[in-house]
Amino acid sequence: MIKGLYEAHLPVSDLKRSIAFYQELGLAFDHQVEDRLAFLWIEKDKSWLGLWKTDKVELDYHPSIRHIAFQVTLEDLEQSVEWLRSKGYQPRKAFGFEPVEPFVMPHDGYAHAKIHFNDPDGNSLEFISKLDNPKKLTNRMYLSEWKKRSERNE
Structure with missing residues (x-):
């Protein structure tokens, strides 16, 4: 449906x-x-x-009411930190990761690469891209490290 x-x-x-x-x-x-x-x-x-x-924008933040994730290509995500900063917007720390580059949160057969930032009212936004996870990596890490580990022949 x-x-x-x-x-x-x-x-x-x-x-x-x-x-x-x-x-x-x-x-x-x-x-x-x-x-x-x-x-x-x-x-x-x-x-x-x-x-x-x-x-009512001063409501305490909770992702269930003030969060949207926008799907982007992996190529765009890789440029997102620089792109956001060029527009005067600052990526923010999320899940323990500093906003220096996108990070990856793996699941069993797939993963999500993402970067978080806020709109002018503090609403939580994210750019996200789904990744394959054929090696079934389980640790969260920055995208650059994910790509290195995913490309290794182990």
């Missing part, structure tokens, strides 16, 4: 600033409802992000 995620929503304090922020990340503005809600396409005609202007 479910084919994918169509929309997700985040609280923001300044709708105009947030629209500009997400457009700079590559989302395409679609429409605005009065001065309180805007929709931007993550993937045109497939999934979008709703931004709600509210004074």
Whole structure:
């Protein structure tokens, strides 16, 4: 029945600033409802992000209410730290990893490489790319180390 995620929503304090922020990340503005809600396409005609202007952005962070992970290519993820910084945004520490490069969280037959950062209201964002894990690596590590270990003939 479910084919994918169509929309997700985040609280923001300044709708105009947030629209500009997400457009700079590559989302395409679609429409605005009065001065309180805007929709931007993550993937045109497939999934979008709703931004709600509210004074409730000061809610304590919890990933279940203030977190979105954007799927990106591995190549884009490898450039993400530099790309974010070039736009004036700072990646942040997550899961014990300093934001010097993406890191990998492995699972049995796959893994996820990721980098975390925040929007202007402190909503948690991440760029993420799924990886194969044919060697069934189990340790979390930076992406550069993952690639070295994955390429070794052991």
